[in-house]
Amino acid sequence: MKKTFKKEERLCSKRKIDSLFHRGSSFIVYPFRVVYLIASESEALTPVEVILSVSKRRFKKAHDRNRIKRLIREVYRVQKNEILYEEVNKLSVHLDIAIQYVGKEELDYEFLFVKMNKALKQLVHEISS
RNA sequence: AAGCAAACUGGUUCUAUCGCUGUCUCAGAAAUGGGAAAGAGGAAAGUCCGGGCAACAUAGAGCGACACGCUUCCUAACGGGAAGGAUGCCUCCGGGUAGACAGAAAGUGCCACAGAAAAGAUACCGCCAGGCAACUGGUAAGGGUGAAAAUGUGAGGUAAGAGCUCACGGUAUUGUAUGGUGACAUGCAUUACGGUAAACCUCGUGUGUUGAAAAACCAAAUAGGUUGCGAGCAUUAAAGGCUGCUCGUCUUUUUUUCUUCGGAAAACUCGCAAUGGGUAGGUUGAUGGAGCUUGUGCGUGAGUGCAAGCCUAGAUAAAUGAUAGAAGUCCUUACUCAAGGAUACAGAACCCGGCUUACAAGGUUUGCUUCUUU
């Protein structure tokens, strides 16, 4: 399976985002806060839809926010297939996720890679239990 | 030569792997897949001004509010820019530099403390005259206070004094002559004399309001609106009461109006169909323009005319990336190889023109300081 990250894999609908933050569960694996919601039925083309966010309050400059979001997106894109998609397909459910960055400063790629691995594994553990 | 400051300039490239966005193209019925070329800035920022564009409003005029304020020019326009003028400051006297640079001679307000007095002089010490004195009258030279003291100097004049008078000045008003497109400059006459308009204000000029989350179009499901059609109208039925049960009997099965008592009409409820508004969502707005590059003419200049060439981001919970390696530029150590370090500020959100602010190394120019040599 390809390590793509297209429009269909991103969460764009305002209504779904509202219900995700309103009814979803969450946990923290520093520097990420993960909010997820299991939806049994969906007309979406992909098993998982995800939204990334970096707070404007913590990072004033658009340049810094862009940099962090790109790093998170890269780290998620590379690892999502092996860890997350297999399990979700096995359970045949649909999943909405929000990944928020709660760190106070910019961190490097290696650190974020390890942490994202941990976060996704925990997410798999949560949904399967 | 070194250091510091300011202004201008400047804003690095290639390869590999894995991705993103729209465009073109090939395959395909479609979904989709393959390929190609392209994909952040000088400030994209702050949102401080000016326009385009859109919707709404709008007979004309005035009041109010806000903004601006020397002249000529540039510009689509501007509170921006260019060239000048006057004023202040600095000066090596060549010049440089700064500013919201109309009006205090329309009116109102304010000018703390100190001081006699802060603006139509109620004069503390003083000066002069009168008086034995207390004190009364005249005065604004001198003293002192203050950020600022009634336009400055000299003479006349007087009891002492005073723009009270005169002469020469200062700043300004008005008129006029000459030069200049003009601000203005110079001369003559005239009248005036505290400051403050980034106090109210007056004069002149300009501004309709709101912003692309504006606005236009398409529009699923659900709910509701409007219109049309049909049904609800039954007693051979259903529910309930009387009763232990059955029979029997009673009540209810919408409301109003009209009625020839058969029904009819309207409302109401339900169903079906049509229809307009309109939410989620989508499309347009929205990227070919006051466009960029080069050459050339005009102009002191900001700019502008002509010709040739070019097409150069278009996202929308928001792409333009990540990782690894190499090169370039510069700095330090070394002075032959080499090693270490630095590579800024910062991310389009309808589009332009300005202003303001941020910015590593290197380069150019100017100024200041120190040292060395002649």
Added chain:
RNA sequence: GCCCAGCUGGCGGAAUUGGUAGACGCGUUGGUCUCAAACACCAAUAUCUUCGGAUGUGCCGGUUCGACUCCGGCGCUGGGUA
């Protein structure tokens, strides 16, 4: 994206037609009271200092004799709008 408001000691918060900055409260420190403490009362409390003064209202400038106050620019904080 668009539009507003605010910024004063350690903290909250006064002070404006421009005229001695820090009223008042909380806190802190010292003293009185007490065997000791609490409460109460009194005093001090921006920074530097050569003890004469100098600096200081987010920062940088301007207007003014004089600026927390008026004006321009920048920074930070908070709010509104969908």
